[in-house]
Amino acid sequence: MLDRKLNILADENMPQVEAIFSRFGPVTLKPGRDLTPADLQGVDVLLVRSITQVNEALLAESRVKFVGTATIGTDHIDQPYLASRGIGFSNAPGCNADAVVEYVLSCLYLVAEQQGFDPKERTYGIVGVGNVGGRLQRRLQALGYTVLLNDPPRARSEEGFVSLDHLLKQADVICLHTPLTETGEYATQHLIADRELGQLQDHAIILNAGRGPVIDNDALLAIGKTRPSLTFILDVWEHEPAVNADLAERCAIVSPHVAGYSFDGKIRGTFMLYQALCNYLNLPCSESLDHFLPQSELACVEQGELTTLELMQKVFDPRIDDYMLRQTLALPETEQKQAFDQLRKQYRVRREFSSLSVSGAKDPSQIEGIGFKLAAKG
Ligand SMILES: NC(=O)c1ccc[n+]([C@@H]2O[C@H](COP(=O)([O-])OP(=O)(O)OC[C@H]3O[C@@H](n4cnc5c(N)ncnc54)[C@H](O)[C@@H]3O)[C@@H](O)[C@H]2O)c1
Numbered sequence: 001m002l003d004r005k006l007n008i009l010a011d012e013n014m015p016q017v018e019a020i021f022s023r024f025g026p027v028t029l030k031p032g033r034d035l036t037p038a039d040l041q042g043v044d045v046l047l048v049r050s051i052t053q054v055n056e057a058l059l060a061e062s063r064v065k066f067v068g069t070a071t072i073g074t075d076h077i078d079q080p081y082l083a084s085r086g087i088g089f090s091n092a093p094g095c096n097a098d099a100v101v102e103y104v105l106s107c108l109y110l111v112a113e114q115q116g117f118d119p120k121e122r123t124y125g126i127v128g129v130g131n132v133g134g135r136l137q138r139r140l141q142a143l144g145y146t147v148l149l150n151d152p153p154r155a156r157s158e159e160g161f162v163s164l165d166h167l168l169k170q171a172d173v174i175c176l177h178t179p180l181t182e183t184g185e186y187a188t189q190h191l192i193a194d195r196e197l198g199q200l201q202d203h204a205i206i207l208n209a210g211r212g213p214v215i216d217n218d219a220l221l222a223i224g225k226t227r228p229s230l231t232f233i234l235d236v237w238e239h240e241p242a243v244n245a246d247l248a249e250r251c252a253i254v255s256p257h258v259a260g261y262s263f264d265g266k267i268r269g270t271f272m273l274y275q276a277l278c279n280y281l282n283l284p285c286s287e288s289l290d291h292f293l294p295q296s297e298l299a300c301v302e303q304g305e306l307t308t309l310e311l312m313q314k315v316f317d318p319r320i321d322d323y324m325l326r327q328t329l330a331l332p333e334t335e336q337k338q339a340f341d342q343l344r345k346q347y348r349v350r351r352e353f354s355s356l357s358v359s360g361a362k363d364p365s366q367i368e369g370i371g372f373k374l375a376a377k378g
């Protein structure tokens with residue numbers, strides 16, 4: 001039992017946060033990008049997404065005792081500062097990893113159809129093999145695809161990894177899933193710059209759904225101008241919420257940092273923070289995640305003449321995000337940045353592939369490998 005109610009301040013873009021957290025006390029919602037120290041007065045628990053910089057400037061005058069971010073990434077959180085103040089902290093590792101993997105598969109199958117190649121004939125390179133990259137690896141391998149892995153921190157104690165240079169030269173499709181780190185032995189800021197881009201094969205596809213500054217965007221645009229056969233797929237941008245319109249126009253598929261935006265992933269993220277706060281307060285976790293996930297929307301389709309890409313598009317269609325972001329590119333910078341945030345704030349309810357049961361599957365192992373459910377026979 002709590003001896004007093006806690007005041008909770010949460011980003012307005014966290015579905016079900018009031019339902020999940022109201023047992024601790026009143027929940028106030030605010031736009032995360034604009035939080036100021038004044039908003040933190042009287043707040044005990046702060047729940048954010050990746051657009052809030054949580055640091056001394058925001059928290060110095062506050063009594064906040066616990067900070068949670070409903071995201072995988074933590075580059076917006078000054079964790080040493082929180083530790084120095086004894087402020088509890090949790091992120092939500094893995095919460096939206098399946099959504100990112102499904103974004104990657106959807107984009108790749110779409111580009112494969114547009115360019116007329118079979119995805120299984122390509123070699124895939126994954127840079128950063130953690131929650132997201134590891135799940136992508138498992139799904140690609142379940143489909144029988146060839147996968148190269150680069151993850152120097154893991155390679156210190158594990159087998160099976162190649163150098164970044166080797167991967168860039170050998171892979172046809174390169175997927176970036178590293179965190180953003182600016183310092184240290186494995187810093188990832190501009191991990192992919194002029195030299196690295198120069199090693200890509202002519203027909204290479206490079207996809208970034210990690211953090212924008214992991215690729216030097218100016219270098220990407222420059223090489224994009226001289227090597228027209230390279231394909232770029234970008235969900236994240238170097239100066240978000242600003243988007244370089246020239247670069248976006250050079251990309252095959254663009255989106256406003258929504259690769260992980262499945263409804264399931266967002267609820268999972270919020271729920272993981274609920275569990276973390278319960279642990280921090282030494283309280284039992286009495287709620288269940290299933291209670292908050294929309295089970296009733298599970299759908300069943302007959303495969304019939306539908307291709308795998310068409311099945312994917314029944315759940316998630318990256319062309320929608322691509323179209324919506326492109327509509328904003330000609331706006332003046334301030335309006336374009338606001339539009340970027342609005343697209344994220346008003347994001348549609350997107351489920352994950354596992355919400356779709358497929359009956360009459362033409363290739364059951366492929367359907368399962370992608371992440372759909374096979375409908376029970378009979
Ligand atoms: N676009 C989106 O919507 C979205 C959604 C979720 C996560 N993300 C981003 O993706 C990142 C990865 O997520 P995750 O859950 O897999 O994180 P994770 O921490 O589980 O895995 C990251 C992996 O990258 C490796 N790594 C670190 N430095 C590296 C380097 N220099 N080169 C190669 N590998 C390196 C780590 O060893 C680790 O295995 C997050 O940090 C977040 O920034 C984006």
Ligand SMILES: O=C(O)[C@H](O)[C@H](O)COP(=O)(O)O
Binds near residue numbers: 073261
């Ligand atoms: O790190 C993450 O989990 C993702 O990048 C996350 O989906 C970002 O979304 P945001 O927190 O900005 O809403």
